Amino acid sequence: MTTSTPRQRGAALGAVAVAAAGVLCAVLLPTWAAPGELVAADPMPGTEEGAPFRTVGDGSLPEAAPPLRGPHEPLSSAERGYAFRLAREALPDTARDVRREPGGELISADLPALADRTAARLVVVTAYDYATDELHQLLLDLGAGEVVSDQHASGLQLPPTEAETAIALELAITAEPAPTFVVEYRELNNAPLLTADQVSAVAGVWRPAAEALAAPVTDVCGRHRCVQLLVALPTGEYLDTHDIVVDLSAGAVLPAEQEDHRHED
Amino acid sequence: MRTDRLIPLVLGLALAAPTATAVPAYASMVVAPAEPGLGCGSAEVTRTLASGSAWRMCARIDPIKGLVLEQLQFRPATGARETEGWLPVVDSLYLAQLVVPYDSGAMAFNDITGYGFGDYQLLAQDDQLCPGSTLPVEQAFMFGPQLVERTIPGICLTEVADGLGWASHESNDPGDDRYVQQGRSLEISSVTKISWYEYQQKITLSDQGAITVGLGATGDLAPQEVFYPEDPTTGWPIGPDSVDPTTYATSHWHNAVYRVDFGIGSGDQQVEQWDYEQTDPLQPARLEGVGTTRTEAFQAPDDADPQTWWRVLNPTSVNRDGHPRSYEIVNEAIQNPHDALTRPKVSFTNDHACQEYASDNLNVGCPGLSVPDYVAAETAPLTDPVAWVNVGFHHIDRDEDQSPMPTHWQEFSLVPRDLLAQQATTPPERSCVNGGPVTDTGSCAAINVVPPQVVPDATPITVGTVLRTGHGAWRATRSPLSFQVQWLRDGQPIMGSHGLGHTVTTADQGHRLQVRVDASGYRLVPGTATSAELLVPSRPGPSPTTQPTTQPTTHPQPPRIAVHLGLAASRESHPRLRIRVRGRAGAATGTVVVRGPGGWKRILSLRKGQAVVLLPRAMAVRKVRVVVRYRGDERYLPTRRALRLR
Numbered sequence A: 001m002t003t004s005t006p007r008q009r010g011a012a013l014g015a016v017a018v019a020a021a022g023v024l025c026a027v028l029l030p031t032w033a034a035p036g037e038l039v040a041a042d043p044m045p046g047t048e049e050g051a052p053f054r055t056v057g058d059g060s061l062p063e064a065a066p067p068l069r070g071p072h073e074p075l076s077s078a079e080r081g082y083a084f085r086l087a088r089e090a091l092p093d094t095a096r097d098v099r100r101e102p103g104g105e106l107i108s109a110d111l112p113a114l115a116d117r118t119a120a121r122l123v124v125v126t127a128y129d130y131a132t133d134e135l136h137q138l139l140l141d142l143g144a145g146e147v148v149s150d151q152h153a154s155g156l157q158l159p160p161t162e163a164e165t166a167i168a169l170e171l172a173i174t175a176e177p178a179p180t181f182v183v184e185y186r187e188l189n190n191a192p193l194l195t196a197d198q199v200s201a202v203a204g205v206w207r208p209a210a211e212a213l214a215a216p217v218t219d220v221c222g223r224h225r226c227v228q229l230l231v232a233l234p235t236g237e238y239l240d241t242h243d244i245v246v247d248l249s250a251g252a253v254l255p256a257e258q259e260d261h262r263h264e265d
Numbered sequence B: 001m002r003t004d005r006l007i008p009l010v011l012g013l014a015l016a017a018p019t020a021t022a023v024p025a026y027a028s029m030v031v032a033p034a035e036p037g038l039g040c041g042s043a044e045v046t047r048t049l050a051s052g053s054a055w056r057m058c059a060r061i062d063p064i065k066g067l068v069l070e071q072l073q074f075r076p077a078t079g080a081r082e083t084e085g086w087l088p089v090v091d092s093l094y095l096a097q098l099v100v101p102y103d104s105g106a107m108a109f110n111d112i113t114g115y116g117f118g119d120y121q122l123l124a125q126d127d128q129l130c131p132g133s134t135l136p137v138e139q140a141f142m143f144g145p146q147l148v149e150r151t152i153p154g155i156c157l158t159e160v161a162d163g164l165g166w167a168s169h170e171s172n173d174p175g176d177d178r179y180v181q182q183g184r185s186l187e188i189s190s191v192t193k194i195s196w197y198e199y200q201q202k203i204t205l206s207d208q209g210a211i212t213v214g215l216g217a218t219g220d221l222a223p224q225e226v227f228y229p230e231d232p233t234t235g236w237p238i239g240p241d242s243v244d245p246t247t248y249a250t251s252h253w254h255n256a257v258y259r260v261d262f263g264i265g266s267g268d269q270q271v272e273q274w275d276y277e278q279t280d281p282l283q284p285a286r287l288e289g290v291g292t293t294r295t296e297a298f299q300a301p302d303d304a305d306p307q308t309w310w311r312v313l314n315p316t317s318v319n320r321d322g323h324p325r326s327y328e329i330v331n332e333a334i335q336n337p338h339d340a341l342t343r344p345k346v347s348f349t350n351d352h353a354c355q356e357y358a359s360d361n362l363n364v365g366c367p368g369l370s371v372p373d374y375v376a377a378e379t380a381p382l383t384d385p386v387a388w389v390n391v392g393f394h395h396i397d398r399d400e401d402q403s404p405m406p407t408h409w410q411e412f413s414l415v416p417r418d419l420l421a422q423q424a425t426t427p428p429e430r431s432c433v434n435g436g437p438v439t440d441t442g443s444c445a446a447i448n449v450v451p452p453q454v455v456p457d458a459t460p461i462t463v464g465t466v467l468r469t470g471h472g473a474w475r476a477t478r479s480p481l482s483f484q485v486q487w488l489r490d491g492q493p494i495m496g497s498h499g500l501g502h503t504v505t506t507a508d509q510g511h512r513l514q515v516r517v518d519a520s521g522y523r524l525v526p527g528t529a530t531s532a533e534l535l536v537p538s539r540p541g542p543s544p545t546t547q548p549t550t551q552p553t554t555h556p557q558p559p560r561i562a563v564h565l566g567l568a569a570s571r572e573s574h575p576r577l578r579i580r581v582r583g584r585a586g587a588a589t590g591t592v593v594v595r596g597p598g599g600w601k602r603i604l605s606l607r608k609g610q611a612v613v614l615l616p617r618a619m620a621v622r623k624v625r626v627v628v629r630y631r632g633d634e635r636y637l638p639t640r641r642a643l644r645l646r
């Protein structure tokens, strides 16, 4: 039975070269340590040709409104960037992202539901504030450069961002005692798993089922932003990560207690 | 006493002539006028299928929901015969949740709200994934402090053959008119990879107006480490028996919940439920159907009668028959009974923008709620219906799921019910078949079989030469055809030249002449046929050239049909109908088909141009209508005669 002890992590994390998230990963992404400096992960063996994400310009968000499209048209990258800028300015000054940097974790920007659209160019931005564990949903009017509405709630967890996936993987790799997948990696490769670029990861929201037994993980997850990691070797072979849940709000790796009873018989 | 009455018959059919073009009048209907678009820019899709029906919509990729269709509109191949322009049918349609619990109880994944189908999970389409064309998808999100983006071909549009669309013989006579068409559909799809599974979201839009919403799962089975316990009750052994201990690939459900926001026409819509009941124990086969308008939000009962079905209709948007347009939900998938969310076949609420997802709702306006909550919270009457459709698939792994796993499908359909007064690709020949007993035969449209031909009465052609023509040959119609002739010079009408003869003038010399015949009739779709061109020499010269140059020496002629009714002389004998078919070339050969009321029909072979048929006695005294149809032979054209027995 797994007995990983939750380990608190500070906000400052080392550079993570991300090979996370699925097979499209000839990803070209900035590091934490040096924003703007690009680190290209190696294309993973056995994956199809890359369709990488690239930074827009120098990666910074546009100050002024870009050319705007019609209310029903898909968002351009510049419109998304401008919406993220407006949202970040509208969030409380105390808002923090997954690294505990100011601004909140900007998760997604897209069109509002058909019924909510008007003649204006409206965008819904969703952001998570790690300082308060609240989800903010802002309706923005790009033409006016204004916030139309700002609602927030706790306990709502959108799919993790790439950055959150990278942080979760980093936390899991360095957790003590080592989770099963780290041990497995060493046994399969005769080498330790030290950095995130040795594996690829997909993360999903983890929340306890309604009837879940009381445990640290079921107690905090949901209120906290917790994720489940699915970690694979470059060969595509998956490692066993079912024994841990990463609590991003606490920067901790928790044992997924309620799943372990099945191994006791 | 016996009386024979002669019923005189004259059945004229114009002389056929060989030719070049025959353009039915309805062909012009498929040309759409310039029209405003849907306003969704690069997401707008307008496709006319090979069978003539068309769809248009906005198709985009949402970062979480994946493929989203909005403002879905249909235009039948029958065009203006049914409706002007586009018919709006669905406001929006997408996968609102996908719950994947493993039967071991150890793991459950919310693939939509927990992982998401857009952003980096979306796979780029290429020639192997997509045999059709693609739409670009622009994606951008924040990675830490930086904005990242990519544009990939993310949506695939492929027109596919559906197999047999329809086939119909007018009668059992193999020589009778036959209507056959292959069906066509437009598939709109995207592919998303979520760990080991690769999902194809596919919406198939048929030329009949049907919408099939499917989720295909491929990729690979869940990895060995966690999902292969030694428990035979929750899985299936898929490895060699020689391996000890035996492990079992864990069975699991793919519980898809779709959100369909109906938009049939404009204005309030209704949800109608149809139930069927045996009301009379002495007539166990008798079923009585009752339709009920459901005015309040509801979910289908757990133990719903499998006969029960639901549709969404618009009482103020009616088809040409006056029936309200509607779509019926056809959901033959199973539902996971172990979860209140996935148990009902379908639930209905009104459209509320904050009710975005079927469970774990991510919209702050209705945080964390699920469909049962929406149903319970709905207070307004159902006038803007949203259907939450549960489409489950219990995947019990098998040896053949390795590897890659062949795509397994789960789907439901939205099928038009009275969206149109007739099916969407009804050929003009059947356009008048609409309800009631169908006793008439023949085409509902003027369909040219042999175009008119232009023949000079003398050669070489010069001023004063008379050019002659006929009407060409036309498919037998339900009411008599009348013809209008127009001579053309270089494609332009010649003023005042409308006869079967045209006298060549100096204006014609050096120009191409042809004749156009417009055919019409009572309640018939009109048709047009045009002859080949004939070049009039500039000055008296050699014989004219015609295009095409091949010209049969003899043409089929229309025969005459004569019918004698011999009334019964005694109660024991039946009245008889004697039919004689002949023309200038003598007695006709082949068969005649005689039809009367109530489906009464006889097929007779002609002997020496004659045939005799016995009539039911009632028919001879009731002034009934009888149709005699001659199928034609190598010398005579098919001919039809309708008459009333007196």
Ligand SMILES: [Cu+2]
Residues within 6 Å of the ligand: B217, B252, B254, B395
């Ligand atoms: Cu499956």
